[in-house]
Each structure stands twice: as structure tokens, then as C-alpha cells.
Amino acid sequence: MRFKILGLFAAVALVAACETAPDESAAASGAGTSASGSTQMSSSGGTMASRLGPIAGTAEDLVVNVGDRVFFDFDMHTLKPEARKTLEKQAAWLKKFFVQKVTIEGHADERGTTEYNLGLGDRRANAVKNYLVALGVSPDRIRVISYGEERPVALGSNEAAWAQNRRSVTKIVGAGS
Template structure:
């Protein structure tokens, strides 16, 4: 668990560092033609003229996530909110994250997400499936209150079956009582 936490922390630091030195790294990225084609996921931009590509690439850092993707959501917005024990109440921090998610979803109107509800291991299996559904629904309701169309927001509960942190301690349980928005 700790290692994963450190890795994601390191990733955030890298992004920050990369942003600060964006002009330098951007020019080197522009030399690498393969990274541009890799970014064209839908293939419809195949006819785009090369000067445009140059401009586009120059503005993107090679290590930065593609806008509108899960990586973008994780790194620049925050994909998850946390809950208190046996609760689906959104804390002020959780509301803050969801408000940023709503803004982000407004930026990418084609994006649809599935909101996963999760619980820690200190509960019974079936109750936790219900509680996970309640957490996912709480996040969905708040996003809808912020103007996101409900048809873009699915929910699924995994109860306690998919922990993020693998320890058996309070720190891990805090990280596991969560809802996670996953871009479809």
C-alpha cells in the first residue's frame, strides 16, 4: 500500500516538475513523432496537417496526461472522495473534489464516468455492497446537482471486494472507504 502511495506521489511531483520546465521538455517531445500519433486515439485526425500537429505538440508535455482521460482526471482533478465509517455523507473536502470533477466533466461533454462505491473490510459483505451503492449514489447526486447530466454518470458498488490500500489498519481503511470516478 505504502509503495503505491509513494509511486502516485512521485508521479504528481514529476508532473509538477515537468510543468515548471515545460518549455524545455516540450521541444524535445516535438522531436518524437511517435508520441503524437499515439495521442490520436480515434484516428479521425489522420489528415491533420503537420504544422497543426507541431503547434499542438508544442503545447503538451510528453509526461502530461491526455486531456479528458482517466489519467487527466486523476492527476489534475482527483478521481476519488473519502467517507467516514459507515457513512455516505460527503465531507467539505469531498464536495470540493466533486466540484472540480463537475467542472472537468463540463470541459469534456462527451466523457461518461462510472462512479464506483467502495467500503473498508470492517463490515459484512452484503451490507457493504449496499453501503458502496449508497456512496456512489451520493457522489452521483452531488455531481447532478452541480449540473452534470445523470445519463453520463453510472454507478456500481464493489462493497469491500476491491480495496485500494491492502493493509489491515486504520490508514488503509480510510483510503478504502471511497467513491472513484472512472472514465468509461
């Protein structure tokens, strides 16, 4: 509401945008390494509220603090440097919390044929599995499944969405999606 009114003035709106920017990046920094909760001023009454981070070793911990997914180029299953970095963190995490079994889902974008994409999803999931195994994670703990192009996360039929959907996702077995 406040922003709505201020928004009438371009200059002020710019300032407002600058002020909100750090907030947004904080919210989006889920992939950061810190496992501790972030602290924020609540808007009412100046009371301090502390948001707790996920408990170490949980599915949420994997998503928030390690990164549960890696992305692929079109029709490729090569692990890019960012993907390797994420998977190295995953491997370290999996070795630390060794009770966890995981399922690696392989996904494709919609710009291929259904059957080939099932094979491609399997290929991507296995590329991830093989890398984790090479980093010392026991293959017995890893199951793979291909969803082909059937489970997109990013909406729309455009390059940005397709890039998000060409992915593998590491999921703790038993954890909801």
C-alpha cells in the first residue's frame, strides 16, 4: 500500500526499489551455505523475530543449503561447471548424512519428442548419479527415475522456462516433493 502511493513518483519509486532489493536477494539466497536462521525486523512493534533455518540433514536442508538441482543444455547430459559444483556439495552432504537415500529425477524440456525425452531424462539422471558415485557416494543409496518432459517446474513455452526444466533433481526418499 505504501509503495503504491509512493509509486506515483518515479524518483521515490526508484529509491523504494533500491531499498527492497537486498530483501529480495536475501529471500532468494536459499542456495547459500549458512545453515543458521536469518534474522529480520518484523514490521510490527519492533519485536525481534528469528526465522529458523532447516534442520541439518533434512530434505529442506538439501534444497535450501546445498541445492537440489542442476541444469543441462538442450539435448545434452554433460555436467556443466556449476552443476559439478552443486553436485560436489551434494556428495559431501550425502556422505555427512549417510542414512539418506535419494532419488535422482531426470527431466527434459518440451521441445523434443516424448519417447526420446524419456531416454534423455534417464541419461541426465544417470550422469548425476555417476558423478555422485565417483565422489564417493554409494550407488546403493541412489535410485534414478526419468520423467522426460512430463514434470515441468517453470511455466510457459519459452527459452527461460525450458532452461529451468532441463534439469535433474535430487530428492530424499520418503520426503514429499
